[in-house]
Amino acid sequence: MARTRIHSPEGPIGSAPRILAPAPPVLTGLRLGVLENRKPNARLLLSELATRLAERTGARVALVTAKANAAVAAEAEVLAQVRGECDVVLTGSAD
Numbered sequence: 254m255a256r257t258r259i260h261s262p263e264g265p266i267g268s269a270p271r272i273l274a275p276a277p278p279v280l281t282g283l284r285l286g287v288l289e290n291r292k293p294n295a296r297l298l299l300s301e302l303a304t305r306l307a308e309r310t311g312a313r314v315a316l317v318t319a320k321a322n323a324a325v326a327a328e329a330e331v332l333a334q335v336r337g338e339c340d341v342v343l344t345g346s347a348d
Contacts, residue, residue: 277340277341279310280306280307280310280311280312280341281310281311281312282311282312283312283313283340283341284312284313284315284316284338284339284340284341285303285306285307285312285313285314285315285339285340285341285342285343286303286314286315286316286317286318286335286338286339286341286342286343287299287300287303287314287316287317287318287342287343287344288318288319288320288327288331288335288342288343288344289317289318289319289320289344289346290319290320290322290323290344290345290346291319291320291321291322291323292323292346292347294346295345295346296317296319298346299317299343299344299346300314300317302343303317303343306343312340312341315338315339316334316335316338316339318331318334318335319331
C-alpha cells in the first residue's frame with residue numbers, strides 16, 4: 254500500500270513590511286523621475302503622467318529610465334541613478 258504524505262500549509266512568515274518614505278507636502282521645485290518596467294505602453298503612460306504632474310505642480314521631469322524587464326527588480330546602477338537624480342519617482346504598470 255502506498256503512503257500518502259500530508260504537508261502543513263503553514264509556512265514561515267515573510268520579512269516585516271517596509272515603511273514607505275513620507276510623501277512631500279508639495280512638489281514645487283522637486284525632481285520627478287520615471288522608472289518604467291518595460292510593459293507595453295508603460296513608458297508612454299508614466300512619462301505623460303509625469304509631464305502633466307510637473308506642469309500642474311511646478312516640479313520638473315528629471316529622469317526617464319527603465320529596468321531590464323518586468324519580471325526582475327531594478328538593477329543597482331539604475332536604482333543609484335534614480336536616487337541621485339530624483340526626489341519623487343513614478344513607477345509600475347500592470348497588465
